[in-house]
Amino acid sequence: MASMLREVGETFSALVKGFHVTFRNMLRKTTTENYPDEPVHFQARYRGIHVLHRDENGLEKCVGCFLCAAACPANCIYIEAAENTEAKRMSAGERYASVYNIDYSRCIFCGYCVEACPTDAITHGHGFELATYNINSLIHRKEQLLEKSAARAGSSLHPGPAATS
Incomplete structure (x- = not known):
C-alpha cells in the first residue's frame, strides 16, 4: 500500500x-519566423551566398x-584570370578575374575564401535560397556574384536599390 501511494x-x-x-512556455513570445510572409533577420556574421564587390570607381576589386x-578546402572556386588593358580595364590591378565561378553543390560556407582575399573582393552576403531541381544552377558565375547596386566599369555611378537583408 505504501509503494502504491x-x-x-x-x-x-x-x-x-x-x-x-508547458504553461511557462505557452506564455513566452514565439521564436518561429513565418519565412515567406515575414522578412528573415540574420546575424551580422551570417555566412550566406558570396558577393563580389566593386571599388568606389565601379571597378571590380578582384585582381x-x-x-x-x-x-x-572544398575546391569549389574556379577562376580564370586575364590581363587588364587600357582599352578594357576591369579592375585596379594588373589582372582581373575573367571567369569566377563558385559551385554551391560543393561549398561548405567555411569563410576561408573571405579571409584569404587581400583586396576584400569577396564576402559572405545574406542570401540563402539555393534550393533547386537542377544541380547545374548551383554553379554561380561572376555576373550572379557581383554586387547588384554597384555600377559597371566605365559607366557613371547611379545608386541602385537599397539592399534588403
Whole structure:
C-alpha cells in the first residue's frame, strides 16, 4: 500500500512539473519566423551566398590572384584570370578575374575564401535560397556574384536599390 501511494505521489509530481513547463512556455513570445510572409533577420556574421564587390570607381576589386581558390578546402572556386588593358580595364590591378565561378553543390560556407582575399573582393552576403531541381544552377558565375547596386566599369555611378537583408 505504501509503494502504491508513493507511485501516485511521484506520478502527480511529474504531472505538475510537466504542466509547469508547458504553461511557462505557452506564455513566452514565439521564436518561429513565418519565412515567406515575414522578412528573415540574420546575424551580422551570417555566412550566406558570396558577393563580389566593386571599388568606389565601379571597378571590380578582384585582381585574379587565386588565393581564395587555393584556400578553399572544398575546391569549389574556379577562376580564370586575364590581363587588364587600357582599352578594357576591369579592375585596379594588373589582372582581373575573367571567369569566377563558385559551385554551391560543393561549398561548405567555411569563410576561408573571405579571409584569404587581400583586396576584400569577396564576402559572405545574406542570401540563402539555393534550393533547386537542377544541380547545374548551383554553379554561380561572376555576373550572379557581383554586387547588384554597384555600377559597371566605365559607366557613371547611379545608386541602385537599397539592399534588403
